[in-house]
Each structure stands twice: as C-alpha cells, then as structure tokens.
Amino acid sequence: MVILGKEAMKSIKRALLGGLAASSLLLSGVAHAVGDSPGGPAVNELNFQPPVTSIAHELYDLHTLMLLICLVIFIAVFGVMFYSIFAHRKSKGYKAAHFHESTTVEILWTVVPLVIVVLMALPATRTVIAMKDTSNADLTVKVTGYQWKWGYDYVKGPGEGISFISTLSTPRSEVEGQTPISDTYLQEVDHPLVVPVNKKIRIITTAADVVHSWYVPAFGVKQDAIPGFVRDTWFKVEKVGTYRGFCTELCGKDHAFMPVVVNVLSDDDYAAWVKTNQPAAGAVALTGAAHSGPYTQAELMEHGEKVFASNCAACHQVNGQGAGPFPSLVNSKVVTGPLADNVNLVLHGKGLMPAWGGTLNDLDIASAITFIRNSWGNHTGDVVQPDVVTGARGGKQPDLKSAADTSLAKSAT
Ligand SMILES: [Cu+2]
Numbered sequence: 001m002v003i004l005g006k007e008a009m010k011s012i013k014r015a016l017l018g019g020l021a022a023s024s025l026l027l028s029g030v031a032h033a034v035g036d037s038p039g040g041p042a043v044n045e046l047n048f049q050p051p052v053t054s055i056a057h058e059l060y061d062l063h064t065l066m067l068l069i070c071l072v073i074f075i076a077v078f079g080v081m082f083y084s085i086f087a088h089r090k091s092k093g094y095k096a097a098h099f100h101e102s103t104t105v106e107i108l109w110t111v112v113p114l115v116i117v118v119l120m121a122l123p124a125t126r127t128v129i130a131m132k133d134t135s136n137a138d139l140t141v142k143v144t145g146y147q148w149k150w151g152y153d154y155v156k157g158p159g160e161g162i163s164f165i166s167t168l169s170t171p172r173s174e175v176e177g178q179t180p181i182s183d184t185y186l187q188e189v190d191h192p193l194v195v196p197v198n199k200k201i202r203i204i205t206t207a208a209d210v211v212h213s214w215y216v217p218a219f220g221v222k223q224d225a226i227p228g229f230v231r232d233t234w235f236k237v238e239k240v241g242t243y244r245g246f247c248t249e250l251c252g253k254d255h256a257f258m259p260v261v262v263n264v265l266s267d268d269d270y271a272a273w274v275k276t277n278q279p280a281a282g283a284v285a286l287t288g289a290a291h292s293g294p295y296t297q298a299e300l301m302e303h304g305e306k307v308f309a310s311n312c313a314a315c316h317q318v319n320g321q322g323a324g325p326f327p328s329l330v331n332s333k334v335v336t337g338p339l340a341d342n343v344n345l346v347l348h349g350k351g352l353m354p355a356w357g358g359t360l361n362d363l364d365i366a367s368a369i370t371f372i373r374n375s376w377g378n379h380t381g382d383v384v385q386p387d388v389v390t391g392a393r394g395g396k397q398p399d400l401k402s403a404a405d406t407s408l409a410k411s412a413t
Helices: 006-027 054-087 103-132 267-277 297-316 339-348 362-372 386-393 406-412
Strands: 139-146 149-156 163-166 193-196 201-207 212-216 221-225 231-235 241-247 259-265
Touching: 054 103, 103 231, 139 193, 139 212, 139 221, 163 297, 193 267, 201 212, 201 221, 212 259, 221 231, 259 267, 297 362, 339 362, 339 386, 362 386
Parallel strands: 139 201, 193 259
Antiparallel strands: 139 149, 149 163, 201 231, 212 221, 212 241, 241 259
16 A cells, blocks of 8 residues: 655645646636737637738648548548448348458558548648748848747848847736736737848747747747757748747746747838847947957946846846845845855856856856846945856856956955
8 A cells, every 4th residue: 555645645635626626717617808819829719820921821721721621531431431321221131241352442442542641742742841941031030949038139131130038028926816817928028029021031940958949820930949959940921010929849847938929010110120229330249259358347237237137037026126935136145245156156056046057148147247246235346257257167166366357356355
C-alpha cells in the first residue's frame, strides 16, 4: 500500500478541487463577459481568423477544400455502408459475397486514395513553396525569442537600425484575478512590431535560450525560433490594422505570457513612425562597439532606464518598489551593498529572479545596474562599465580596483 504524506494528500485534494471548479465553470457557460479581441481570436470562433495575406488566404482555401473532400468521402463511405446494411440485411435472405484476394478490388482501393492524396498534395505543395520564398523583401526584421518576450531588430529596409524588446503589458492584477480581464487579455504588448502595409516583410527568427515560435494566425505565418539557428518566413499584409498572435512552442512557465502584436501602418504613418524611432545619426549609439572609451554615468543611466522599463519593471515596478514576492529595490541590501554581489545576482539570477546573463548583453546589464544603484533615493554613485559585466561572466569577480572608473571602488567599502 502506498502511504501518502500529508502534503501530498493536500496537493491531490487541491488538484481535484481545481478540476471541479474548472468543469463547473465550463458547465455554467461564460464565466466572464469577454468580447472579440480586435485583430485576434473572436469569442466562439470555429474557423480560422480572417486572412489578411495571400498565404493566409491560400491556407484558408486549402483548409476548406480538404474539409470538403473529407466530407464527400465521409458521405460516400457511410452512405454505401448504411445502404448495404439496410438493403442487404440477413432477414431479407441476402448472402454475403466472397471476393477474397480480388485483384480488382485491391487495385481500386490503392489507386483511388492515391489519386485523392495527390490531388490534395498538389495545391498544398504550391502553397508551401510560396511560403518559403523570402526573396525580394522590402523590409527584413530579425525576431529573437527570449524567455518570455520578443526582440525585434530592423536589419534591412526602411527603419533599419530600430530595435526594441516587446513585452506583455497585461497588468498583473488581471492575471491574478483581482480585476476583470479585458478583450485583449494576454494579447497586448508594450512595443508591438510595426510594419508598412502592402510591403513584403521578411522575418528572420532565432532564439536566445530555448525554442520559441513566432505565430500570427491572420498572416498564415508560424516560424520556429531556435537558439543557434536562423530561420525565415515572410508576409505582405493587405489591410492596415493591429494583428495578434503568440508564441506557439512550449518554452517554459511564462510561455502564455509572450504574445505577438503587429501594427500594420499605411506608408505615410510608417515613415512617420520610423522618423520618431530610428536612432538619429550622430546620436550616441549605445551598442558597445560603436562607442569609444568608457561610458558616462548619464549615458548609462539613460540606457539603463529603458532596459529596466522593458525587462525589470514587470516584477519590480517602474518605481522600483517591488510587489508581492519581488523585493523593493529602494535602499535594498543588494542594491546598496557590494557591487560584485549585485552584478552576479543580475547575471545568474536567484529564486524567482531570472538569470539575465542569457538575455541581455553586457552593456544592457551594466546600464541597468548603474540605473538601479542611482535611482529612487539610491545614491551609490556607482558607474558600472560593460567590461565589469564581461569579467563577471567569465567567472571573474568584478575587480573593482582595476576597473576604469574609480567611483566603482566606493561600493566595495
Ligand atoms: Cu516562447
């Protein structure tokens, strides 16, 4: 006999109660009054989302065609079967026919399905080949999957040089059930991908940690993002609007929290968007290689604020006050304590805190730490240069005395 511990019994009970609650929700009908998500799925939607690219149209038509073929086969097979059972029933005195090893029948039931499969495969192959044709794109965007957000880099075409991280913007209170959920629950982000209408957009996918997949149903686009590999796909949207998708490769605990949102703009609107978002020529490019000499505190603070907003603020809040299990960063032991510990914690994570070393580059981490250690009443005066982070990555404890900036040494005492 298996003897279960008290804790195990408790969790089984909880699971059973959870299951009961879920099924009663299903039985009681709609639990929340949620409407159609604009650009995303509709309530009680049974078919595909309305297609807005040529590929999505083809997929939609292929799907309809295949279902019709299946329906015809279904009706034919069951029609013959039920007719035979009824018309040739035993009570009428019919005797079963015997045609074992009939060559005619065997040829027929091989050739007919083969012809049907070939008829289905021909148009499908044409579409698959069209999906793979990423040549002559007007704009190329690299999409990087992270646990759990998307990175977009405009690598070629109008908007070249723009790069940002796209993070879920659904408030924590909706996730935890404290406030009612909106129609775009878990389908909204802080920075959507922005592309022009009627232009061929090539998407290059890759990932920085585990396998993700970039999926927008209305575009008919779904492409795996695999660490160490580069894959590509394309789309050309016919209609201005916002379209919603999601990561569709199970990628860890927050897999459901990394939606894809694409804003499709008219040419003029897109040009205006590029103008306000493209890094201006001559401005300080905080990309590491382009910068000569150590960064100033102001540069790091400015960049660090952005890094913090798109990566850390979800848990620690924009004002650094923290929430729930996420500690406040204001006057905290880590943030005002030894810099080495702070760098290592950000790089390698601890408990609920992810290891940012896998997601952010040295400059991002150095900037974020500089920002955190000099904001909201934290006045360490520390200026963390990217090479300190580079050193810490290599297992080297940040050697504060040898760092370029002497103000680093202050926090060591
Ligand atoms: Cu993912």
